[in-house]
Amino acid sequence: MIRMQAVNKWYPSGDTKLHALKNINLEIHSGDYVSLMGPSGSGKSTLLNMIGLLDVFEDGEYWLAQHPTHELSEESRARLRREHIGFIFQSFQLIPRLTAFENVALPLVLSEVPSHERQQKVTSVLKQMDMLARAHHRPSQLSGGQLQRVAIARAIVTEPSVILADEPTGNLDQQSGHDITELLENLNRRGITLIVVTHDPALGQRARRQIRMIDGALVNS
Numbered sequence: 001m002i003r004m005q006a007v008n009k010w011y012p013s014g015d016t017k018l019h020a021l022k023n024i025n026l027e028i029h030s031g032d033y034v035s036l037m038g039p040s041g042s043g044k045s046t047l048l049n050m051i052g053l054l055d056v057f058e059d060g061e062y063w064l065a066q067h068p069t070h071e072l073s074e075e076s077r078a079r080l081r082r083e084h085i086g087f088i089f090q091s092f093q094l095i096p097r098l099t100a101f102e103n104v105a106l107p108l109v110l111s112e113v114p115s116h117e118r119q120q121k122v123t124s125v126l127k128q129m130d131m132l133a134r135a136h137h138r139p140s141q142l143s144g145g146q147l148q149r150v151a152i153a154r155a156i157v158t159e160p161s162v163i164l165a166d167e168p169t170g171n172l173d174q175q176s177g178h179d180i181t182e183l184l185e186n187l188n189r190r191g192i193t194l195i196v197v198t199h200d201p202a203l204g205q206r207a208r209r210q211i212r213m214i215d216g217a218l219v220n221s
């Protein structure tokens with residue numbers, strides 16, 4: 001599903017450059033459940049952004065679902081991202097002035113899915129997340145756990161093959177965090193590849209495979 005070979009990423013940093021990803025070699029198979037851990041600043045979010053095609057790297061190769069993303073135009077990369085990747089963030093990243101329903105519908109609007117099909121798909125995923133009763137609430141009217149369930153509905157409405165979750169339980173109390181973890185693991189049981197960045201060892205250890213980063217490099221991939 002995911003294959004990186006000798007990927008390096010530098011960020012501009014004043015007059016010099018910061019070597020944020022150092023010779024990353026990584027293979028993740030379809031249906032895997034992987035956690036990515038490591039100290040603050042070690043490069044976890046940078047790597048997740050590369051996997052999700054949100055940012056570009058300077059050298060190396062990255063194959064996603066057998067597509068050579070390093071050779072593709074920004075437009076093709078965006079299409080591949082929409083087809084394959086669902087994102088979940090610590091801060092939920094919902095649009096405040098849109099209802100839960102409208103937030104979940106947004107990726108389908110961007111993919112030009114017809115309105116009646118959109119209606120069906122959004123209703124189905126909100127139901128799966130037990131959020132149908134709150135479909136017309138705005139984010140400010142929802143709890144943290146509910147916000148994350150809406151965000152998961154938004155991530156899965158396009159039926160992605162990979163979910164990338166950056167500290168998905170970081171802003172939640174213990175019970176809500178546990179519920180969200182179960183929801184994500186259920187999606188993985190249904191075949192979605194799940195990659196979770198976390199500082200929480202208890203969450204990280206639940207993954208079938210644990211990857212550690214230190215100072216921009218993978219330690220045990």
Ligand SMILES: Nc1ncnc2c1ncn2[C@@H]1O[C@H](COP(=O)(O)OP(=O)(O)OP(=O)(O)O)[C@@H](O)[C@H]1O
Nearest residue numbers: 011012018020038039040041042043044045046047
């Ligand atoms: N847009 C950017 N421009 C310049 N430097 C950046 C940028 N984003 C991240 N960095 C730097 O790259 C390194 C890796 O950052 P990254 O956010 O990937 O780490 P992380 O492991 O996810 O950290 P945390 O656990 O604190 O979220 C850090 O030194 C950070 O300061």
